[in-house]
Amino acid sequence: MSALRGPRSVADLAARLKGRGALETAIAAAGRRAGETGDWVEGADALLHAHVGEVALLAFLSAVDNSDGFGAVGIALADICRETNARMALAAIEAWRRLGRPGWWPALTRLAREAPESFSLGLNQAGAALAASDESGFANFVAVGLKAAGSDPTRRRRFFALEDPLARRVLSGGDTDGFAANERHLVAFVTALLGRVPFLRPFPAPAGRAPARRVSIAEGVILFPDSYPGVRAEATKRLYQAAAAHAAAHRMFGASRWKVGSLKPLQIALIGLLEDARVEALAMLRFPGLRRLWTPFHTARPEGGTAPSLMARMARALFEPGFPDSHGFVVKARQLFGEADLTDPSAMRPIGGLIGNDLGQMRVQFNARDWTIEPAYRDDNLGLWDFEGEPPQSSEAIDLMIDAARVRQEEDDGRAEPSAATQSVGRARPMPAAPDEPFVLARYPEWDRAHGVERLDWTCVRATPPKTGDAYRIDALLDRAPDLRRRVHRLARSARAGRLTRLRRQAEGHDLDVDALVEDAVRVATGDTPDGRVYRANAPRLRDLATVALIDVSESTGEANVLEMERLAVSLLGDALDATHDPIALLAFASDGRERVGLTRVKDFDEPFGPAARSRLAGLEAGLSTRLGAALRHAGAELKRRRASRRLILVMTDAEPSDIDVTDPLDLVEDAARAIARLKDGGVDVLGVVMGEGAAHRATRIFGRSGYVTVARPSELPTRFADLYFRLSRR
Amino acid sequence: MTKIAPKFSDAVGAFVIPSEPYYRAVGDEIAVYEAAYRERLPVMLKGPTGCGKTRFLEHMAWRLRRPLITIAASEDMTAADLVGRYLLLSGETAWRDGPLTLAVREGAICYIDEIVEARQDTTVAIHPLTDARRLLPLEKRNEQIAAHPDFQLTISYNPGYQSAVKDLKESTKQRFVAIDFGFPAPEVEAEIVEKESGADAKLARLLVLVAERSRNLRGHGLEEGASTRMLIHAGRLARQGLPLKAAIESAVVLPLTDEDELRGALREAVDACLP
DSSP states (O other), X not given: OTTTOOOOSHHHXXXXXXXXXXXXXXXXHHHHHHOTTSTHHHHHHHHHHTTOOHHHHHHHHHHOOSSSOHHHHHXXXXXXXXXXXXXXXXXXXXXXXXXXXXGGHHHHHHHHHHOGGGHHHHHHHHHHHHHHSOHHHHHHHHHHHHHHHTTOHHHHHHHHTTOSHHHHHHHTTSOSSSHHHHHHHHHHHHHHHHSSOOEEEEOOOOTTSOOOOSBEEETTEEEEOSOOTTSOHHHHHHHHHHHHHHHHHHHHHOOSOEEOTTOOHHHHHHHHHHHHHHHHHHHHHHOTTXXXXXXXXXXXXXXXXXXXXXHHHHHHHHHOTTXXXXXXXXXXXXXXXXXXXXXXXXXXHHHHHHHHHHHHHTTOOOOTTTOOOSSTTSBOOGGGEEOSSSOOSSHHHHHHHHHHHHHHHHTSGGGGOOOTHHHHTTOSSOSSOOTTOOEEEEEEEEEETTTTEEEEEEEEEEEOOOOOOOHHHHHHHHHHOHHHXXXXXXXXXXXXXXXXXXXXXXXXXXXXOHHHHHHHHHHHHTTOOOOOOOEEEEEEOSOOEEEEEEEEOSGGGGGGGHHHHHHHHHHHHHHHHHHHTOOEEEEEEEESSTTOEEEEEEEOTTSOSOHHHHHHHHTOOOOSBBXXXXXXXXXXXXXXXXXXXXXXXXXXXXXXXXXXXOSOHHHHHHHHHHHHHHHHHTTEEEEEEEESSSOHHHHHHHHOTTXXXXXXXXXXXXXXXXXXXXXXXXX | OOOOOOOOOHHHHTTOOOSOOOOOOOSSHHHHHHHHHHTTOOEEEEXXXXXXXXXXXXXXXXXXXXXXXXXXXXXXXXXXXXXXEEEEETTEEEEEEOHHHHHHHHXXXXXXXXXXGSOHHHHGGGGGGSSTTOEEEEGGGTEEEEOOTTOEEEEEEOOOSOTTTSOOOHHHHTTSEEEEOOOOOHHHHHHHHHHXXXXXXXXXXXXXXXHHHHHHTBTTTBSSOOOHHHHHHHHHHHHTTOOHHHHXXXXXXXXXXOOHHHHHHHHHHHHHHOO
């Protein structure tokens, strides 16, 4: 670029712009304001070379003053112009003049360079990003977007248009009042009401569409909007709670799904509203307090004649017996609803058909696509319908059906990726999501080595349903190694110790040891020297250990018998700890990109290591990649829920983290090391059992010098386990 | 039936239950216990806390006209705490019977509450009493006491959650006849709450509805759901004129959990039950 650099002063510039009217004047004015040789000259020169156009150049020149930094601004703008076009550069200048942030240029030029198609979208979000934090917040937003969407322009556009929930989260600086913040609370609330634990999940925004605004119930999963935009933070909590209670009412009193048949969209919507009123009425009979929760959201007034307002009026009239509404349609709906047997789940369908016809005859317009159910706490009612059986008659109903299908499909937003690459991995199922689609268990951050920050919610851990194998294989495995088995058993027993051990005959303690006291007195009486240690004390001792064994089942473990050794090690461990009643959970993990870190539960803490668990262990197959950090974080989260004085994660692995969307394996090595450091801060011990030789270098990096043992042959297992237990007790 | 109070020594006289404690039978537990007592078989009462195990035993002791000696087991309890020990009395050692020994000698019902809390080496002290021998060895005195013909041993045991860590030894468990106590059916529980707290029938039913909410959270954040005892407490507070919401908050919600989120959710679920 320096070769192109021509004029070093205003005079040179002016000479080149001679005869271009406004520009010539602007240069002269800028020279007067900012000095003839300031670095702005360089910036203006760069812009001139990049052919940003007269308007942009004028805008730049009129911004110039006698402070420093305009050279860099000009060069950045020129870069943006080259990567995108002059219009973008102009937009950037205008935004910059409006927002006045000198520090945002590196992020902006990066965006132009790496995602030119999303530049204007990203620029539009700059204001929000800067308002939420500062330039570094914006730079982070851009970095996350580029990293998350990779080389897929469609996904990048989604991200920078804020259609990706991740983008909204990053922009809002993590969420404080969205679904995530309320999730635990809602789960407990619904569990208390229902008596079983519901599956609550955030509703991923469908590609290219606005984020969900209502709850949706699909396949037994209750999907919640990520946030309720436009609702005040303190009201959001109540809204989530009202929505959860409504979904619970559907679960308590709802019936199986209805066939759509020849119903019109308006009728479908009305039947949904009637069903809402029915399940709510029954729920309030049982839980009268729910009325207090729902009432504030019924804000419809007895006025307005459009279909949506009439429907909202009907919803309120059915909910609130005292609501004064004399509109013929509302009166009729109320009367029919009042006469119906509410305990009959099929009672609402004929009523909806009837009043739907009435509303149709009133010639009010109803557009299913634009309609959103009111009040806001209700769900979209798509879960009531079975669209699969017969093809719907009208185009709107088809729209509804497609939306319904999308709900299920988008459950897993990793699937939104249309590329053939995901299919080539050889997944058994085609694109449309099946009911057994793995559930999202949690999202975890990941360490971004290049930028030195932790990326929030970067990885998604999903439950992979276990395959079952032949449980006798595990029995045989154990039977073939009776010696190993006995030794590991002995080891586990000896490592077993009490939580609080009572020590007697202590020199000091919290209580008198009466027996020791009496003995001492006897000694005194018989002329002996008393011992003097007459107290009792409590001392903690190692015990009460909860363990998670993480089993790496990635493709690489298929080689050199690594998986078989892991299986034997886990069998020995499970068998031994089962006998000592130490809780141990066995989790196998393999990943397929950051969105699908699969976790298979081979055995839960309280489950015995019986035939079921053994058959799941036998069913483990090697495949996919190793995202160790995410698996570790999840194991840690599971352990945190256990009440135990010691918590341990044992990682059976070949210590070769890798994943399809990570080019440098060192990223994952470092991420795993960080995950371990965090776990240790939280009081969880992590020890590696590294299978195979020659992995020592990476293992040291991940687990630390004394945090792992290597096992080359099965016969070494007991000695290595002994070694591990020794390390554990030494800490 | 007229009952003639049998004569007991001063040592156990204080343990006699003078009047009938209220107990609402839920199943055949009274018949089972009576049969076990007639055969002098040791009994194990299983069930969550506050579901009426202790009350049941008080009722049975009254019904069988035996003194009831209760021992609350704890981690710190030693075999000497059960059996007895030498004490120093004016410069000389003197043997002092423990509560178990007292019951064995005098023919009382000995009730060891929450036996899992005791250490396993303490628990084995009761073994010789629970089989055909019916003996209590006092090693320190080189003595064996044969149990009084009316002596009976009953333990309570809450299987709870951390059963892997705290569990009875198989060799202990298998010596007992077990009676399982769950929470009674809602109508029965409401009847009990009504009777014990003086609340009216409507309030009692509501309290049971509240209890169900908390029991739904058992294992999902809560260690245990609200016990019948808690509901009785809430009913009593309400009888004292406390607003219902405050009564439930103090008697049920606050004692159950210290965790903010869970407490919030429980409070809201309770609120959903209130008219």
